Amino acid sequence: MSFTFTGRRAATALATVAFLVPLAACGDDGGDKKPAAAATTSPAASGAPASADLTVLAASSLTDVFKTAGAAYESFHPGTKVTFSFAGSQELAAQVKQGAPADALVTADTKTMDGLASDTGTPAVIAKNRLVIATGEGNPDKVDNLKDLADPKLKVVLAAPEVPVGRYSKQVLDAQKIDVKPVSEEPNVRAVLSKVELGEADAGIVYKTDAETAPDKVDAIEIPDAQNAIAQYPAATLKTSKNAEAAAAFVTWLSGPEAQKILQDAGFQKP
Template identity: 65%
Template structure:
C-alpha cells in the first residue's frame, strides 16, 4: 500500500511540473517593460543634467502616458560626470547635457544633437537675503561665503565667465560637482550665496531667495539632447529625443522656467 502511494505521488508531480513551468515563465531582460496590455515594451535610460531633475520627472510621466509600452528612467548628474559615464560605456539610450561643449566632445558616441531648451543664471542667497546681496559685484565681499560649481561643470564655467566679464574676483569656499549641490549648500546655510540656474532657484522656492543677474551680464545655457550610439533601443531612444523637441515637452520645460531653444 505504501509503495502504491509513493507511485501515485510521483505520477501527480510529473503531471503538474509542465503546467507549473508554463504558468511561471514570465521572465524578461532588464530592457523590457510591461505596456499594460500584456505586451512587453522597452525601458529607456536617459542620462540628464542635474538641473533637469524636476522637470524631466514630469516629462517622463507625460511621455509614458502617450507611449504605452515605453518606460523612461533617468540618471541625473553634472554634465561632465555624464560624459565620463558615456566614455566608460555605462549602458544608456540618450543623453541631455547643460551645454553644447560637453555634447560636442562626445560626437563619436552620439547621434545628431538637438537643443531642446535654454537657461540663465541667477544668484541664490539664504531665504530673506540676510547678507543683502545686490549684484554680482557683492559676491567678492570678504564677509560672504560664496559657493560655485567646479569649473568643469557647465554652470561653474558659465558662472566664472560672467564674473570675469564683470571683473569680479570670487574666492569660493567650495566648488561643487553640480548645480543642485550649490543650491543645497545655500539652502542649508552652509554658504551665503551661490550662482545657479534660474530654474533650480525656482524649484527651491521658499528655501532660497534670488538676486537677478541682468541680461547684459548673464550667460545663456543651451541644453542639447541626443541618442547614444550604444543604445540597445535606437528607435525608441530616437522617438524620445524627438519628443523632447515637441510642443508638449517645450510646454513642460517652459512651465519650469526654461526658455525656448
Template identity: 60%
Template sequence: MRRRVAGSLIAAALLLPLAGCGDGGAGSGADAGTKVTVLAAASLTDVFEKAGAAYEKSHPGTDVAFSFAGSQELVAQVRQGVPGDVLVTADTATMESLEGRTGEPVVIARNRLTIATAPGNPHRITGLKDLSKSGLKVVLAAPEVPAGRYSRTILDRAGAQVRPVSLEPSVRAVLSKVELGEADAGLVYVTDATAAGDKVATVAVPDAQNAIASYPAATLDGSANGRAAAAFVAWLRSAEARKLLTAAGFETPASP
C-alpha cells in the same frame, strides 16, 4: 495513451502559428515593453521627472528611466560604457566632447544664471560684484561643470573677484549648500532657484552680464533601443515637452 500524446502534439502545432502572430503584434507596436534610459544634466531633474511621466502616458509600453548628474560626470559614464540611450547635457561643448558617440544633437532648452541666497537675502546682495565681499561664503559649481564655466565667465565679465569656499560637482549641489545654510550665496540656474521655492531668495543677473546655457539632446550610439531613443529625443521638441520646460522656467527653441 498514444492517441492522447498525438492529440497534444497536434494541438501544440496548431498553437505555434498563433503564438508567432502574437509576438509579431507586440513587436510591431510603438516600442512596446521598451525601456529608455536617459542620462541628463542635474538641472533638469524636476522637469524631466514630469516629462518622463507625460511621455509614458502618451507612449504606453515605454518606460523612461533617468540618471541625473553633472554633465561632465555623464560624459565620463558614457566613456566608461555605462548603458544609456539618450544624453542631455547643460552645454554644447560637453556634448561635442562625445562627437562620434552620439546622434546629431538638438537644442531642447535654454537657461540663465541667478544668484541664490538665504531667504530674505540677509547679506543684502544686490549683484555679482557683491559676491566679492570679505567674509561672504560663496559656493560655485566646479570649472569642469557647465554651470561652473558659465559662472566664471559672468563673474569675470562683471569684474567680481570671488574666492569660493567650495567648488561643487553639480549646480544642484550648489543650491543645496545655500538651502542648508552652509553658504551665504551661490550661482545657480534660474530653474533651480524656481524649483527651490521659498527655501532661497534670488538676485537677478542682468542680461548684459548673464550667460545663456543651451541644453542639447542626442541619442547614444551604444543604445540598444535606437528607435525608442530617437523617438524620445524628437518628443523633447514637441509642443507638450516645450510646455513643461517653459513652466519650469526654461526658454525653448521654436518648434521644429
C-alpha cells in the same frame, strides 16, 4: 415592385453580390465603430516601438522637470518606461566614455555634447536657461549684484569650473572683472543650491530654474542680461543604445509641443 434579371444582367448582379459579401464579413459588428485604419496614433503607427525600457542620462538641473516629462512621455507611449540618471554634465560625459548602458543624453551645455560627437547621434537643443544668484530666504546678507559676491565676509559657493554652470559662472564673473573666492566648488548645480538651502553658504550662482524649485528656502537675485550667460541644453541618442528607435523617438519628443510646454512651465526658455 419587383424586378426580374435575366441573361447578362443577372450574371452581373450575382458577381456584384459575391464581391460585396466578403467585404461585409470583414467589417465589425458595431456598425458605427471607426475602421481599424483610423487608429494611426499608436506608438507603433507613429514610428515608435510599442514598448521599451529607456535610460536617459541628464544634467542635474533637469531633475525636477524631467521627472514630470518622463511621466508624461510614458502616458503618451503605454508600455514604455523612462529611467533617468542625473549628474553634472562632465560626470555624464565620463559615464558615456566608460560605456555606461544608456540610450540618450541631455547635457547643460553644447561644449560637453560636442566632445562626445563620436558617441552620439546628431544633437538638438531642447531648452535654454540663465543664471541667478541664490541667497538664503529673505536675502539676509543683502546681496544685490555680482560685485557683492566678492565681499570676503560672504561665504560664496560655486560649481567647479569643469561643470557647465561653473564654467558659465566663471565666464560672467571674469567678464565683470570680479574676483570671487568660493568656500567650495561643487560637482553640480544642485549641490550649490543645497549648500545655500542648508545655510552652509550665504550665496551661490545657479540656474534660474534650480532656484525656482526651492522658493521657500532661497531667494533668486536676477543678473542683468548684459552680464548674464545663456545655457543651452542639447539632447542626443547614444550610439551604443540597444533601443535606438525608441531613443530617437524620445529625443524627438523633447522638441515637440508637449515636452516644450512642460519645460517652459518650469522656467526654461525656448530653444
